[in-house]
Amino acid sequence: MPEAAPFSIHALELGPMENFVYLVHDHSSGRAAVVDPAWEVSEVLALAGQHGMRITDILLTHSHHDHINGIGEVLQRYDAQLHLMKAEAQFWGQQLDLPTLHHGGDEIRLGETVIRALHTPGHTPGSACYQVGEQLLTGDTLFVFGCGRCDLRGGDPEQMYHTLQDMARRLPAGTVIRPGHNYAEHDSSTLAEQVEGNPFLHFDEVDRFTRYRMHYHDGHRHSPYGPVRRGEEMPD
Ligand SMILES: [Fe+2]
Numbered sequence: 001m002p003e004a005a006p007f008s009i010h011a012l013e014l015g016p017m018e019n020f021v022y023l024v025h026d027h028s029s030g031r032a033a034v035v036d037p038a039w040e041v042s043e044v045l046a047l048a049g050q051h052g053m054r055i056t057d058i059l060l061t062h063s064h065h066d067h068i069n070g071i072g073e074v075l076q077r078y079d080a081q082l083h084l085m086k087a088e089a090q091f092w093g094q095q096l097d098l099p100t101l102h103h104g105g106d107e108i109r110l111g112e113t114v115i116r117a118l119h120t121p122g123h124t125p126g127s128a129c130y131q132v133g134e135q136l137l138t139g140d141t142l143f144v145f146g147c148g149r150c151d152l153r154g155g156d157p158e159q160m161y162h163t164l165q166d167m168a169r170r171l172p173a174g175t176v177i178r179p180g181h182n183y184a185e186h187d188s189s190t191l192a193e194q195v196e197g198n199p200f201l202h203f204d205e206v207d208r209f210t211r212y213r214m215h216y217h218d219g220h221r222h223s224p225y226g227p228v229r230r231g232e233e234m235p236d
């Protein structure tokens with residue numbers, strides 16, 4: 001019999017932008033990491049309380065307001081360690097109280113649970129995804145049948161192209177994608193399903209990806225996103 005995972009992941013959809021806030025719960029220690037605390041933090045704290053979790057860590061996928069506006073409220077209740085990519089801290093420029101700054105590939109230990117931080121630039125220079133077992137918390141890098149915009153400050157469609165190509169090539173096909181916003185028909189997906197139906201994973205040429213991301217997509221496709229057939233992303 002396969003051993004049960006040492007953790008569970010709880011998702012809450014909060015706020016006016018359909019953000020997903022995640023709690024990664026390590027069963028053995030009762031510790032929890034909250035990923036992108038924002039909006040109705042009281043709901044996050046209540047869920048942690050119901051399951052007997054102690055929030056010891058705060059993980060940021062990036063520094064945009066809709067992913068971070070609850071940090072202060074979490075810190076009022078718990079003495080939690082803040083984690084983000086070094087590149088994101090530099091981009092953000094915010095004075096942070098002794099954060100742990102990561103590079104791609106770093107491992108964060110939460111009791112018996114190991115969380116691996118992947119550096120996935122494109123939406124912002126220091127965007128991160130967090131890998132926990134077979135699950136990947138993707139922030140605004142990869143959405144279900146979508147990806148984060150690259151036209152805001154610090155966004156870069158070329159970086160996003162390479163980030164998404166690397167993810168599709170390197171991560172196991174069965175990886176469960178758990179995004180930072182609920183913009184699709186489903187709240188999660190597998191990497192295999194995304195390689196098949198996510199238009200942003202269909203391009204094999206960076207210029208065409210960039211044109212699609214920056215000039216075509218938003219005028220032609222609206223959430224909730226569903227699959228797109230290969231070759232039907234945009235006319236030539
Ligand atoms: Fe964002």
